[in-house]
Amino acid sequence: xxxxxxxxxxxxxxxxxxxxxxxxxxxxxxxxxxxxxxxxxxxxxxxxxxxxxxxxxxxxxxxxxxxxxxxxxxxxxxxxxxxxxxxxxxxxxxxxxxxxxxxxxxxxxxxxxxxxxxxxxxxxxxxxxxxxxxxxxxxxxxxxxxxxxxxxxxxxxxxxxxxxxxxxxxxxxxxxxxxxxxxxxxxxxxxxxxxxxxxxxxxxxxxxxxxxxxxxxxxxxxxxxxxxxxxxxxxxxxxxxxxxxxxxxxxxxxxxxxxxxxxxxxxxxxxxxxxxxxxxxxxxxxxxxxxxxxxxxxxxxxxxxxxxxxxxxxxxxxxxxxxxxxxxxxxxxxxxxxxxxxxxxxxxxxxxxxxxxxxxxxxxxxxxxxxxxxxxxxxxxxxxxxxxxxxxxxxxxxxxxxxxxxxxxxxxxxxxxxxxxxxxxxxxxxxxxxxxxxxxxxxxxxxxxxxxxxxxxxxxxxxxxxxxxxxxxxxxxxxxxxxxxxxxxxxxxxxxxxxxxxxxx
Amino acid sequence: xxxxxxxxxxxxxxxxxxxxxxxxxxxxxxxxxxxxxxxxxxxxxxxxxxxxxxxxxxxxxxxxxxxxxxxxxxxxxxxxxxxxxxxxxxxxxxxxxxxxxxxxxxxxxxxxxxxxxxxxxxxxxxxxxxxxxxxxxxxxxxxxxxxxxxxxxxxxxxxxxxxxxxxxxxxxxxxxxxxxxxxxxxxxxxxxxxxxxxxxxxxxxxxxxxxxxxxxxxxxxxxxxxxxxxxxxxxxxxxxxxxxxxxxxxxxxxxxxxxxxxxxxxxxxxxxxxxxxxxxxxxxxxxxxxxxxxxxxxxxxxxxxxxxxxxxxxxxxxxxxxxxxxxxxxxxxxxxxxxxxxxxxxxxxxxxxxxxxxxxxxxxxxxxxxxxxxxxxxxxxxxxxxxxxxxxxxxxxxxxxxxxxxxxxxxxxxxxxxxxxxxxxx
Numbered sequence: 001x002x003x004x005x006x007x008x009x010x011x012x013x014x015x016x017x018x019x020x021x022x023x024x025x026x027x028x029x030x031x032x033x034x035x036x037x038x039x040x041x042x043x044x045x046x047x048x049x050x051x052x053x054x055x056x057x058x059x060x061x062x063x064x065x066x067x068x069x070x071x072x073x074x075x076x077x078x079x080x081x082x083x084x085x086x087x088x089x090x091x092x093x094x095x096x097x098x099x100x101x102x103x104x105x106x107x108x109x110x111x112x113x114x115x116x117x118x119x120x121x122x123x124x125x126x127x128x129x130x131x132x133x134x135x136x137x138x139x140x141x142x143x144x145x146x147x148x149x150x151x152x153x154x155x156x157x158x159x160x161x162x163x164x165x166x167x168x169x170x171x172x173x174x175x176x177x178x179x180x181x182x183x184x185x186x187x188x189x190x191x192x193x194x195x196x197x198x199x200x201x202x203x204x205x206x207x208x209x210x211x212x213x214x215x216x217x218x219x220x221x222x223x224x225x226x227x228x229x230x231x232x233x234x235x236x237x238x239x240x241x242x243x244x245x246x247x248x249x250x251x252x253x254x255x256x257x258x259x260x261x262x263x264x265x266x267x268x269x270x271x272x273x274x275x276x277x278x279x280x281x282x283x284x285x286x287x288x289x290x291x292x293x294x295x296x297x298x299x300x301x302x303x304x305x306x307x308x309x310x311x312x313x314x315x316x317x318x319x320x321x322x323x324x325x326x327x328x329x330x331x332x333x334x335x336x337x338x339x340x341x342x343x344x345x346x347x348x349x350x351x352x353x354x355x356x357x358x359x360x361x362x363x364x365x366x367x368x369x370x371x372x373x374x375x376x377x378x379x380x381x382x383x384x385x386x387x388x389x390x391x392x393x394x395x396x397x398x399x400x401x402x403x404x405x406x407x408x409x410x411x412x413x414x415x416x417x418x419x420x421x422x423x424x425x426x427x428x429x430x431x432x433x434x435x436x437x438x439x440x441x442x443x444x445x446x447x448x449x450x451x452x453x454x455x456x457x458x459x460x461x462x463x464x465x466x467x468x469x470x471x472x473x474x475x476x477x478x479x480x481x482x483x484x485x486x487x488x489x490x491x492x493x494x495x496x497x498x499x500x501x502x503x504x505x
Numbered sequence: 506x507x508x509x510x511x512x513x514x515x516x517x518x519x520x521x522x523x524x525x526x527x528x529x530x531x532x533x534x535x536x537x538x539x540x541x542x543x544x545x546x547x548x549x550x551x552x553x554x555x556x557x558x559x560x561x562x563x564x565x566x567x568x569x570x571x572x573x574x575x576x577x578x579x580x581x582x583x584x585x586x587x588x589x590x591x592x593x594x595x596x597x598x599x600x601x602x603x604x605x606x607x608x609x610x611x612x613x614x615x616x617x618x619x620x621x622x623x624x625x626x627x628x629x630x631x632x633x634x635x636x637x638x639x640x641x642x643x644x645x646x647x648x649x650x651x652x653x654x655x656x657x658x659x660x661x662x663x664x665x666x667x668x669x670x671x672x673x674x675x676x677x678x679x680x681x682x683x684x685x686x687x688x689x690x691x692x693x694x695x696x697x698x699x700x701x702x703x704x705x706x707x708x709x710x711x712x713x714x715x716x717x718x719x720x721x722x723x724x725x726x727x728x729x730x731x732x733x734x735x736x737x738x739x740x741x742x743x744x745x746x747x748x749x750x751x752x753x754x755x756x757x758x759x760x761x762x763x764x765x766x767x768x769x770x771x772x773x774x775x776x777x778x779x780x781x782x783x784x785x786x787x788x789x790x791x792x793x794x795x796x797x798x799x800x801x802x803x804x805x806x807x808x809x810x811x812x813x814x815x816x817x818x819x820x821x822x823x824x825x826x827x828x829x830x831x832x833x834x835x836x837x838x839x840x841x842x843x844x845x846x847x848x849x850x851x852x853x854x855x856x857x858x859x860x861x862x863x864x865x866x867x868x869x870x871x872x873x874x875x876x877x878x879x880x881x882x883x884x885x886x887x888x889x890x891x892x893x894x895x896x897x898x899x900x901x902x903x904x905x906x907x908x909x910x911x912x913x914x915x916x917x918x919x920x921x922x923x924x925x926x927x928x929x930x931x
Contacts, residue, residue, distance in 0.1 A: 049809070051808070051809070051930075070808075070811060070813070071808060071809045071810065071811050072810075072811025072812075073811075075810070075811055076811075081809065083809065087803070087805060087806035087809045087810070088803075088806060089798075089799055089802045089803045089806055090802075090803075090922075091802060091922075092795075092798075092799070092802070096795060099795075100795060100796070100799050100806075100807070100810050100812075101796075101807075101810030101811050101812055102810070102811075103792045103795060103796075105791075105792050108791070109787075109791040109792050109793055110790055110791055110792075111790060111791060111792055111795060152810075
């Protein structure tokens with residue numbers, strides 16, 4: 001089926017998310033939409049899928065103008081979507097998820113589960129997936145959940161399949177598998193729209209590339225274009241893809257994690273007996289696919305987990321069993337993985353956010369009273385130092401862009417005397433410019449002798465920053481390897497395979 | 506070649522350790538201790554009598570007479586053994602099974618009844634019949650809560666829906682002379698209360714708990730006002746509804762103990778069986794149920810497959826209101842026979858507790874409703890035979906049971922993921 005988007009415009013208040021975007025996807029073509037986070041790719045796809053209504057422009061399928069008032073219409077017309085955040089219900093089985101919305105029924109509205117199971121089996125056989133229709137989706141690994149999403153779309157006879165940032169949650173090997181599936185789908189005549197900001201993937205599968213920047217189509221490119229060409233089109237200027245990083249000047253081991261285990265409320269060992277150390281002036285990156293215990297590891301260090309066994313010591317002082325306050329006072333700086341949830345109070349001003357963890361005494365509080373003058377002076381200084389683009393220190397954090405929000409968090413954490421910096425997903429959802437800034441700051445912290453723990457699911461980030469890399473899989477550490485370890489080795493480790501040759505570094 | 510890197514489709518199983526939970530054993534030990542003190546140390550001399558049959562049964566079970574003191578001791582010892590066993594299980598990092606808790610509760614109850622019935626007679630069928638009667642509005646309320654919360658809207662307004670149902674059914678049944686008309690009117694009244702909840706919670710995204718509480722106060726005030734200003738002036742015409750008679754189902758009704766308890770009831774109770782079975786079936790076996798649960802678990806996922814989330818929520822909440830209103834009619838048409846101010850007396854909140862205790866499952870919620878009804882009736886039966894425990898303590902019993910139940914003494918309970926969260930489409 002041929003898909004054409006003609007002059008699509010979508011505004012949110014004053015913000016123009018999509019500005020007269022036109023794209024043509026030919027039948028049996030893999031068409032990549034390349035753009036940075038926030039360029040308007042997802043908005044465009046939500047318009048296509050009927051989740052948003054376009055303010056201007058039209059959608060054509062096989063040259064016929066379509067009118068979608070909801071996702072139901074889009075699906076009926078043959079558009080399927082594999083969402084970035086899976087639209088699956090974890091407590092439902094695979095079959096239930098697949099049939100939801102077009103359930104086969106027998107007499108009296110009764111679900112025909114047998115038929116739904118059959119359909120799941122039939123489609124999974126076609127693509128060589130090994131899927132149990134009665135497994136609960138919440139128990140399946142993410143890579144498999146994504147297949148359920150694909151089957152869900154195919155079970156509705158989708159002729160155009162949209163993949164919205166599908167590789168964000170996958171290991172490199174799973175990504176390769178997904179590429180094969182895409183090619184397989186293309187063979188059967190399905191048109192594919194592939195949304196991503198990762199250059200490597202684009203060049204591997206795309207037949208055609210459309211680059212979007214700031215809500216506008218900035219041009220088309222062929223898959224043979226170089227990474228640098230694509231990146232500069234995407235960002236609008238020439239950029240450095242790697243950051244300058246000198247050799248690490250290692251000091252004494254500062255953070256020592258010894259046989260650490262964390263148990264969650266239902267008794268699962270989410271962190272399972274892990275040990276590592278970080279020396280002064282060293283960046284250790286924890287790599288791994290989301291949900292393999294990284295979050296809990298960080299929370300354990302910060303004193304946010306209650307059922308912790310084993311040892312965590314910082315410069316000889318134990319951090320286990322300490323309150324968050326005591327951990328912060330021990331000199332630990334923390335960049336949380338979800339800045340909107342844990343990093344900032346979005347209804348507070350920039351200034352207030354900058355003193356969030358220092359409300360217990362001087363210099364910002366004296367005799368139980370806020371020292372607003374001191375705070376204002378401090379905030380102004382940080383605004384300039386960290387290049388936070390805002391109208392002023394009174395701007396609410398919630399009104400800042402993701403990059404500026406993260407700078408506020410960094411400014412707060414780095415302006416204390418640090419003995420350890422813990423940065424979880426420090427650049428998630430940021431534009432390339434902010435990523436550069438954040439990385440530079442982290443490396444600066446390292447060079448000033450602070451041990452740094454970076455947790456990231458982005459392999460690019462891990463490779464760019466790490467002096468050593470610890471790969472986590474299902475709660476354990478698969479191995480700790482040097483920072484220059486090839487990506488395919490890291491990829492295998494992220495899938496649980498121990499590196500050959502034992503533990504290096 | 507690529508198959509080797511396929512992610513396994515097997516569910517992720519992390520290694521598990523059992524988190525030792527001392528909550529259960531501690532509670533059981535306290536009750537076992539209480540049993541020793543009550544049944545043993547403060548033993549009451551005499552013989553306890555239990556009547557097991559009513560006159561209409563197929564065959565008469567003989568009256569059960571047991572010596573109070575020795576029975577009390579035996580049961581107390583059994584309780585201690587059970588409690589010790591649970592402590593041992595936790596020591597060995599095993600879970601205390603649910604049946605152990607249930608057996609414990611039954612033995613404790615038997616011991617307690619034996620103790621209070623020293624030289625007195627407890628009519629077991631009467632106790633149970635009353636328990637079912639009292640639990641009818643709770644169970645209807647709980648079904649209302651299950652449907653509403655499974656679709657993602659917290660229904661605090663059950664109390665208001667019950668009260669509206671009770672009031673309107675009394676008035677309409679009195680005026681028309683037909684209890685059936687009263688029933689229908691009760692459903693309409695419950696639905697209207699729900700419309701208000703649904704409109705504010707879903708359309709205007711007001712906090713669902715606040716809307717619910719306000720509606721309860723509103724209905725209470727409105728019915729109270731109308732009762733004292735209008736109904737009391739002309740009670741003959743407005744507040745003497747004809748009541749439903751008990752219908753004795755042949756054969757089933759003559760089975761000893763359970764016959765008169767379950768099958769010699771008013772038509773509202775028979776409707777209740779149908780509603781509970783119907784909700785349980787519909788929720789887990791039909792398309793309606795699948796979509797309802799989807800909307801309550803992950804509304805966005807439901808939306809992306811073309812289910813109209815807010816519309817579905819709206820009608821489900823309305824249906825829930827109709828069911829609660831129907832249950833409210835039981836107060837006036839089934840048991841009391843006339844409306845009095847605030848006659849629901851917190852039944853809606855107990856129903857809400859039954860929903861949570863029943864883990865949002867219709868059958869379990871019904872069992873919870875029965876338990877709460879039993880606790881309430883136990884208090885009144887013991888009041889009649891002259892209990893050694895002060896009646897004020899007995900009055901607290903149903904609420905104490907509720908608190909213990911909701912505090913999660915009986916396993917973890919998980920609400921639908923999107924329960925109470927409005928779905929806002931951008």
